[in-house]
Amino acid sequence: MTAKTAHSTRSFCAVARSRSRRGTALRPWRPVHSLRSQVVATFAALFVLIGPLAQAGRAGVAEVVLPRPIEIRTKTYEGAQVRGMLEKWNDEAFTGTFGARRWTELPAPELNRVYRMVMDERSAEQWIALGELLMQVKGGDRMSETAFSRARRLDKESGPAIEAARVRGTEKKRIESERRLRDILPEGQDFDARPWPILSDTERSAATDEMKKDAERIMRDAGASMPLIETKYFLLYAELPPQEAARWASQLDGMYDMVMKLLHVEPEMNLFWGKAVVFIFPTRERFRVVEASAFSFMVPEGVLGLCHMKGPKVFINSYRDADEFMFTSVLLHETTHGIMHRYLTPKRLPTWANEGFADRIAHMAMTRVNLRNPMDRLRREQGVAYMRQSGDVARVMRMDYENGTWPGENSVGYAVGYMLCNFMLDVVPRLTPPKGKDRFKDWVVAVKGGKPWDKALADDYGFSAEVIAAEAVKWFRTND
DSSP: OOHHHHHHTOOOOOOOOOOOOOOOOOOOOOOGGGGHHHHHHHHHHHHHHHHHHHHTTOOOOOOEEEEEEEEEEEEOTTOOEEEEEEEEEOSSEEEETTEEEEGGGSOHHHHHHHHHHHSOTTOHHHHHHHHHHHHTSTTOHHHHHHHHHHHHHHOTTOHHHHHHHHHHHHHHHHHHHHHHHHHOOGGGOOOOOOOOOOOOHHHHHHHHHHHHHHHHHHHHHTTOOOOEEEOSSEEEEEOSOHHHHHHHHHHHHHHHHHHHHHTTOOTTOOOSSSOEEEEEESSHHHHHHHHHHHHOOOOOTTOOEEEEEETTEEEEEEEOOSOHHHHHHHHHHHHHHHHHHHSSSSOOOOHHHHHHHHHHHHHHHHHHTTOOOHHHHHHHHHHHHHHHTTOOHHHHHTOOTTTTOTTOGGGHHHHHHHHHHHIIIIIHHHHSTTTTTHHHHHHHHHHHTTOOHHHHIIIIISSOHHHHHHHHHHHHTTOO
């Protein structure tokens, strides 16, 4: 065993532990991520049912390997850059030095442009395939008709094939729309570890203007209009009494500064692309309309707010619930997701830490202004009870958005993640000086830089995931 390995797996030093009463597990707010396993099963069944329809009347465009790769620069519907050499393609996806991308990830104009760069324009079959693809994306209907017309001119016998493509395209569009509305979870996206570029003052001002235009468009499309309060870091659109709106403006900037201090970021540095947009709608109905129209998400019951990352842009969408303290906790939690998206790189922390750290920051921000945080009690009681009842903390640390395991039974992942972050930020630094709270910051920096989170725990935090899980259980057996 090397010195580094020995260091990363050692146990914490023994400390006196005060006895505390056993917590009681409560059913927490139902998170959006608990729907994923149901969604996957539902759409697996749908695809079994439509499989024969999807194959009717077509052989499909076989994979085409380009004799000479073509350089492309485009963006996906979500705003992600796709740059590099396109090497091969078929009627479902294109592949190159940038990896593999589905054609339907591109907005209609870009799908049409890039596809036509590689297709054989003398092939009626390929025009039909393009028309079918364009039917599946927003705003592609007119361009799809153009593609079908080109196919007819090339092959007068292509009518039945075009009609079959229309049927397939219509059905796929319906399924894709439902998938987007049900299954694209804002925090479930997998981002890479490429550093965000640093904006000049001129670029930041232009970005802020663009964010304002985006916000106005989103509200206009939803039939809403709210006044803007512009803060140092945020564009706050809220239909609230002036005094409450001003309090929120101060609260958001104060929370941002607190996170920057915790992560040792230079004071006054604005990490956002321009500024982050925050919507606080007066009703749940308006909040849900914006989620569907602007972010293609169908909101489950119980959700008060969500953070959406579109490329470098950050949008926090919420509505003012009657429970002021719960609403405050949720909005601060979602805003933390936006800040962390823009910290160094878009790479996300592991799911348990991504959610646990957001809850931790929300609690710190509320405590700073003497507000009661109901989520803190819920998380502590459920998390402590899970650990004292021999729950498998190491297994929770392996749960993930993408594979459908998060957040576990009764959403226990949120509670365990919160308690683990508290343990790593408060208890470990006290028991293992002199590195102190820098341990957590160093770990976050390593993960954001692309190092696997469990390896970063051992190398940069100083303890393996298994040791942290075991020692947290020991600590919370007698401490709340």
